[in-house]
Amino acid sequence: MGRLNTFPLSLKVQGRRIVIVGGGEEALNKARLAVKTTAQVVIVSPHLEADFSALPVEVLERRFQPSDLDNAAMVFVADHGPDASVAQDAARARNIPLNVVDVPGECDFFTPAIIDRAPLTIAISSEGRAPVLARLVRARIEAVLSPRLGNLASLAGGLRHRVESLIQDGAARRRFYQALVTSPEIERAEAAGHGHEAAESLLAAHVEAGSGAGVVWLIGAGPGSEDLLTLRAQRLLQDADVIVHDQLVPDVVVQMARRDAEQIAVGKAKGHHSFSQAQINTLLVRLASEGKRVARLKSGDPMVFGRAGEEIAALRKAGIAYQVVPGVSAALAAAADTATPVTLRKVSSGFIMATAHGAEDDELQHWALLAGAGMTLGLYMGKSIAGEVAARLVAHGASETLPVGIVVNAGRASRTLYSGTLGALAANQLDFADGPAVILVGEAVAEGDWAEAAQMAASSFKVA
Structure with a gap:
């Protein structure tokens, strides 16, 4: 895997200016992106070829002046006229991040393809090498994210101090936030204008539950290709504290779990069993009894030759909550x-x-x-x-x-x-x-x- 030539970050622009030098279509494209922020967007060009009237921007229909960069957080040069080199020199003299449109070698930063769910943003960058690919990736991610995800992020942010004061355990706090932003009930309540009340009820339930009861998710990993996992399987792998996986589950699927999740291989290959089925049953019960969220990752579908019935019987006997997530059988x-x-x-x-x-x-x-x-x-x-x-x-x-x-x-x-x-x-x-x-x-x-x-x-x- 190659190394990045850029470091992804989010730059604060609140209370500052984003200056765009140029008056054509490229300047308009950058302006449409810039107005998604709370910054003051300023267009500077003696020749306005594009129509900026529909955007909340300040238009200076004149030659660029170095003073235009006062309080600027970033500069876009979308012009090839005489103002371009002057603006570039002025930006570099003031150490203001500069993007020269379509000239990667002159750029301090690149404009990523952005998924806007303010305050949540997702940026996809190809370091200026394949912008079409970045847009295609953005479209795929857009298709699976709720349009109201930003509202849920704001809801979570508004509860941050209360959550920290009421739930001391870090893992328990994480479980609350995961429940908050993935719950269809919370999303529906937020859409109806009752999101805060629903979130408070959820918080009260998590406080009452303390560190929380454990659960086991019996997840079908499919036949081995990571792109054949269900969306639910991917989400639960990110939620799990422990991954208990079989030998036939490829490492690329196991690594889709959260980085800090514990991984336990209980592989059973022909002629070799590192764990007996009874030991696996005992392990699942013990982990869940400790309050952990356990992803029991099985090749194919857990209910098809996966011995899930024996594991479910053990979980039922111990009073452990469980859920079965289907997978593509071989x-x-x-x-x-x-x-x-x-x-x-x-x-x-x-x-x-x-x-x-x-x-x-x-x-x-x-x-x-x-x-x-x-x-x-x-x-x-x-x-x-x-x-x-x-x-x-x-x-x-x-x-x-x-x-x-x-x-x-x-x-x-x-x-x-x-x-x-x-x-x-x-x-x-x-x-x-x-x-x-x-x-x-x-x-x-x-x-x-x-x-x-x-x-x-x-x-x-x-x-x-």
């Missing part, structure tokens, strides 16, 4: 990676997710019957048992010609695809890559996009 990620419609009209009326590890013979017989009836199977298993399971399905009546698609590391950039038939897999004609694998079986699999898949021997299906 089977659904595999379907998405290959555009495979696991349910398809007149082809497949249902989708079965199952784990083949330790499957009994009657279970395999049941799956074979379902596959023969047109259902699509999503089987979670590794390559060590894939051939054996396929052979047992065939032995129980499943057709050898049933299309099969295998996705290893579904949902990740490193995914690997294979396609063929159940008979080819049963004959052990494929040695596929190591990693978590999902094997899709059924007629609907042939409708997916498997053009980039490696083929199982010569018996692969044709992509529709």
